Amino acid sequence: MNKILEKQFFSPDVAKMVLEAPEISKSRKAGHFVIIRIGEKGERIPLTIADADPDKGTITLVVQRVGVTSARFIALEPGDQVRDVVGPLGNPTHIEKAGTVLCAGGGVGVAPLLPIVEALKKAGNKVVTVLAARNKDLIILEEQMRTFSDEVIIMTDDGSYGEKGLVTHGMEKVINREKVDQAVVIGPAIMMKFAALTTKKYHIPTIASLNTIMVDGTGMCGACRVSVGGRTRFVCVDGPEFDAHQVDFDEMLKRLGAYKDQEREAYERYLKTVRS
Amino acid sequence: MKFTTEYLKEERSQEWREALRKSMKAKERTSMERIRMPEVDPNVRNKNNQEVNYGLKEEQALLESHRCLDCVDPTCIPGCPVNINIPKFIKKIEAKDFPGAATVLKETNALPAVCGRVCPQEVQCEVSCFYTRKLGKPAVAIGNLERFAADYERDSGRISVPVVEKSNGIKVGVIGSGPSGLAFAGDMIKLGYDVTVFEALHEIGGVLKYGIPEFRLPNTVVDVEIENLKKMGVNFRTNFIVGKTETMDDLKKVGFEAFFVGSGAGLPRFMNIPGENAIGIYSSNEYLTRINLMHAANPDYDTPIFSGKNVAVIGGGNTAMDSVRTAKRLGAERAMIIYRRSRTEMPARVEEVKHAEEEGIEFMNLHNPVAYFTDEKGRVTTVRVQKMELGEPDASGRRRPIPIEGSEFDIEVDTVVVAIGVSPNPLIPHMMPDLKVTDWGTIVVDKETMQTSIPWLFAGGDIVRGGATVILAMGDGRKAAEGMHRYLKEKVKKKS
Ligand SMILES: Cc1cc2nc3c(=O)[nH]c(=O)nc-3n(C[C@H](O)[C@H](O)[C@H](O)COP(=O)(O)OP(=O)(O)OC[C@H]3O[C@@H](n4cnc5c(N)ncnc54)[C@H](O)[C@@H]3O)c2cc1C
Ligand SMILES: Cc1cc2nc3c(=O)[nH]c(=O)nc-3n(C[C@H](O)[C@H](O)[C@H](O)COP(=O)(O)OP(=O)(O)OC[C@H]3O[C@@H](n4cnc5c(N)ncnc54)[C@H](O)[C@@H]3O)c2cc1C
Numbered sequence: 148m149n150k151i152l153e154k155q156f157f158s159p160d161v162a163k164m165v166l167e168a169p170e171i172s173k174s175r176k177a178g179h180f181v182i183i184r185i186g187e188k189g190e191r192i193p194l195t196i197a198d199a200d201p202d203k204g205t206i207t208l209v210v211q212r213v214g215v216t217s218a219r220f221i222a223l224e225p226g227d228q229v230r231d232v233v234g235p236l237g238n239p240t241h242i243e244k245a246g247t248v249l250c251a252g253g254g255v256g257v258a259p260l261l262p263i264v265e266a267l268k269k270a271g272n273k274v275v276t277v278l279a280a281r282n283k284d285l286i287i288l289e290e291q292m293r294t295f296s297d298e299v300i301i302m303t304d305d306g307s308y309g310e311k312g313l314v315t316h317g318m319e320k321v322i323n324r325e326k327v328d329q330a331v332v333i334g335p336a337i338m339m340k341f342a343a344l345t346t347k348k349y350h351i352p353t354i355a356s357l358n359t360i361m362v363d364g365t366g367m368c369g370a371c372r373v374s375v376g377g378r379t380r381f382v383c384v385d386g387p388e389f390d391a392h393q394v395d396f397d398e399m400l401k402r403l404g405a406y407k408d409q410e411r412e413a414y415e416r417y418l419k420t421v422r423s
Numbered sequence: 424m425k426f427t428t429e430y431l432k433e434e435r436s437q438e439w440r441e442a443l444r445k446s447m448k449a450k451e452r453t454s455m456e457r458i459r460m461p462e463v464d465p466n467v468r469n470k471n472n473q474e475v476n477y478g479l480k481e482e483q484a485l486l487e488s489h490r491c492l493d494c495v496d497p498t499c500i501p502g503c504p505v506n507i508n509i510p511k512f513i514k515k516i517e518a519k520d521f522p523g524a525a526t527v528l529k530e531t532n533a534l535p536a537v538c539g540r541v542c543p544q545e546v547q548c549e550v551s552c553f554y555t556r557k558l559g560k561p562a563v564a565i566g567n568l569e570r571f572a573a574d575y576e577r578d579s580g581r582i583s584v585p586v587v588e589k590s591n592g593i594k595v596g597v598i599g600s601g602p603s604g605l606a607f608a609g610d611m612i613k614l615g616y617d618v619t620v621f622e623a624l625h626e627i628g629g630v631l632k633y634g635i636p637e638f639r640l641p642n643t644v645v646d647v648e649i650e651n652l653k654k655m656g657v658n659f660r661t662n663f664i665v666g667k668t669e670t671m672d673d674l675k676k677v678g679f680e681a682f683f684v685g686s687g688a689g690l691p692r693f694m695n696i697p698g699e700n701a702i703g704i705y706s707s708n709e710y711l712t713r714i715n716l717m718h719a720a721n722p723d724y725d726t727p728i729f730s731g732k733n734v735a736v737i738g739g740g741n742t743a744m745d746s747v748r749t750a751k752r753l754g755a756e757r758a759m760i761i762y763r764r765s766r767t768e769m770p771a772r773v774e775e776v777k778h779a780e781e782e783g784i785e786f787m788n789l790h791n792p793v794a795y796f797t798d799e800k801g802r803v804t805t806v807r808v809q810k811m812e813l814g815e816p817d818a819s820g821r822r823r824p825i826p827i828e829g830s831e832f833d834i835e836v837d838t839v840v841v842a843i844g845v846s847p848n849p850l851i852p853h854m855m856p857d858l859k860v861t862d863w864g865t866i867v868v869d870k871e872t873m874q875t876s877i878p879w880l881f882a883g884g885d886i887v888r889g890g891a892t893v894i895l896a897m898g899d900g901r902k903a904a905e906g907m908h909r910y911l912k913e914k915v916k917k918k919s
């Protein structure tokens with residue numbers, strides 16, 4: 148049981164949750180994630196540890212509502228308990244001083260990108276962050292990203308905020324303007340695929356943090372498997388970060404859709420229970 | 424604990440044992456038929472999750488207990504990896520002292536209700552029984568009787584909690600809550616240690632919980648045994664990955680003196696053939712975990728699963744049988760085993776193969792998958808298999824399967840479960856560069872003490888053996904407890 152101590156909405160669909168987790172708060176590094184299970188009948192979902200306070204014994208998660216479990220989670224209030232929290236999982240981000248780092252985040256990827264941006268900045272890099280979404284309302288964590296970035300570029304599909312265009316346009320603008328030593332991309336698989344193709348064109352080493360479906364998060368089930376450089380790897384223990392130019396995003400994209408119908412039905416059922 | 428011949432003799436010569444032996448002629452005993460375990464009708468049980476075996480009724484257990492000859496040299500005992508005093512517990516049953524029988528079991532076996540159900544008795548205690556060895560008759564049904572006594576005690580609601588020695592205040596840690604860890608914890612708590620079991624998952628029990636299905640081993644059976652350990656004073660920490668949540672160094676700082684590693688062989692293997700990462704292709708671990716640990720088949724729970732119409736399970740071990748029988752229970756019209764050797768080489772227990780056959784499972788032996796094909800969404804639709812023939816025996820002693828060129832054909836499937844084995848959990852070995860491991864990744868231990876190359880670290884179960892059995896894992900746990908007890912006693916002596 149882990150108690151929720153604090154909750155703050157960044158937008159209607161994105162909330163910051165602060166949880167009691169003393170041991171994890173001490174062991175965690177940037178890039179680590181936890182798996183949580185909200186209640187006895189809940190599923191296990193992975194969430195990146197956005198921040199931690201070892202003195203207070205707390206961890207911070209930034210969660211975007213995309214389906215049943217994320218919706219249930221951000222509906223909880225301070226004082227409520229989360230049934231299970233396990234971690235820290237995965238390998239920490241390999242943070243070093245590379246020079247100029249281009250970070251690109253889209254959709255669900257913006258939350259896990261935040262602690263990486265922070266760590267890169269603290270390691271002495273120049274960090275340029277590109278945030279992308281369909282429209283203005285879906286741009287999240289802009290303020291937090293600005294705190295740790297030298298520059299934040301906003302891209303929206305419809306031009307309702309920042310510049311009109313895809314994440315790759317924003318990235319290319321930076322690449323054409325100055326020397327980029329490294330790139331980090333996190334977001335929907337389709338976005339990572341095109342972002343990786345873009346940096347490949349310019350021979351920029353690129354890391355992608357993969358958000359595959361997981362169950363245990365300890366390397367036991369293989370639900371999270373992806374092909375990287377033609378080899379099957381487990382995201383939870385071998386990742387979550389990989390050389391973006393080696394990842395088979397098409398395969399990952401398909402695997403992420405594995406339970407789409409079931410997830411949609413479950414979410415619709417859930418929404419009914421919330422409204423009534 | 425190994426019984427000495429004198430001890431066994433002395434016990435055997437106790438009055439009540441003598442009286443029982445005299446109450447019936449050996450000839451009469453040996454002429455009795457082995458009682459068959461009653462089973463649920465295959466066409467009923469393959470649609471639900473109820474346990475396949477009903478368990479012996481009281482009268483049946485009594486009859487069966489009369490068959491045991493209470494041998495002078497009970498060869499059955501060394502056949503059991505934890506050396507249960509088999510004739511003693513069976514004679515307790517004959518004397519109608521069922522709780523007494525359970526107490527005997529618990530002297531050496533922390534989980535009798537579990538072992539009575541899942542032990543491969545036919546190759547352990549029962550193969551060593553006088554009936555099998557000398558009379559050429561079916562062995563005394565040791566496993567079934569063990570289950571009976573353990574269940575009787577549980578159902579009576581008066582479970583005896585083994586006597587625990589006064590606390591010695593020495594803290595020891597257990598990594599993993601599978602059978603090896605539980606057996607180790609049970610013995611160490613009895614010796615007075617302060618025992619904490621750390622488990623990565625949210626449930627205690629290891630494979631007993633996430634792997635072996637309800638229809639063979641109901642979770643409630645495992646839970647009662649865990650409750651018992653709790654009553655004896657064992658602490659359990661779920662959601663705690665040693666090496667991640669905290670390291671062993673962290674734990675040593677708060678007073679842990681020594682550790683037992685029972686982290687299992689939980690890493691699934693795949694075949695690395697084209698299309699294997701398609702949607703609908705599971706490792707057996709994922710498939711069984713979704714069903715057993717996450718209850719995905721129950722609509723009240725959130726975790727999803729595909730309940731396919733045509734399910735192919737690749738492999739021939741217990742895990743494959745459990746997966747294919749689970750698929751049938753989830754409503755598969757066609758649930759098939761694809762296995763590259765023949766039935767004789769199947770590593771699964773005989774009873775499980777027989778149960779699977781009765782339940783309508785198809786067996787495609789001497790076939791091996793070579794590729795998978797999908798629809799446009801990436802869901803598996805087809806498995807291409809190749810026929811095999813058997814050649815000379817290989818390193819495992821089983822005849823090597825050889826592909827027959829040009830024999831490939833396609834089978835329509837919508838779900839595939841790959842159950843071709845597991846590898847040792849690499850977490851602890853990775854963490855400790857000084858720890859000696861084999862080329863296969865199993866931890867090297869002294870066979871008697873289960874001590875690793877690091878003196879304060881002991882190990883047992885699948886992390887030492889690769890995939891093995893519940894009872895071997897428990898036997899290791901017990902040996903390790905003895906080994907660690909000796910080690911810690913020495914250490915305390917040196918200090919003082
Ligand atoms: C290592 C890792 C770190 C993550 N960190 C964060 C984080 O910090 N904050 C955050 O909000 N989310 C994060 N995610 C994603 C998060 O786990 C999923 O959003 C969550 O599992 C969705 O569960 P649900 O029941 O709410 O939605 P579901 O009903 O399961 O899914 C709804 C929709 O989301 C998509 N989806 C499902 N699972 C994932 C997934 N794992 N990743 C991306 N899309 C998915 C589905 O395709 C579906 O369309 C992370 C994922 C991984 C693997
Ligand atoms: C489907 C299936 C069916 C089987 N059927 C039978 C059968 O009928 N009869 C039989 O005798 N055997 C059977 N077996 C084999 C038997 O279950 C195993 O040999 C036995 O469970 C091994 O026990 P163990 O104690 O080594 O570890 P496991 O049972 O594997 O448990 C290890 C535990 O350690 C945890 N862990 C790992 N690393 C850490 C860490 N760093 N920190 C904390 N926790 C950690 C894991 O989460 C896991 O819960 C079956 C196995 C499977 C998979």
Ligand code: SF4
Pocket residue numbers: 502503504505506507509532538539542543544547548549565566569894
């Ligand atoms: S524990 Fe297993 S091997 Fe030992 S007596 Fe019981 S059934 Fe036989």
Ligand code: SF4
Pocket residue numbers: 490491492493494497498499500509510551552553554563565
């Ligand atoms: S060998 Fe068979 S008959 Fe003899 S004591 Fe053991 S179980 Fe009984």
Ligand code: FES
Pocket residue numbers: 360361362363364365366367368369370371372381382383384
């Ligand atoms: S989530 Fe199970 S192996 Fe990665």
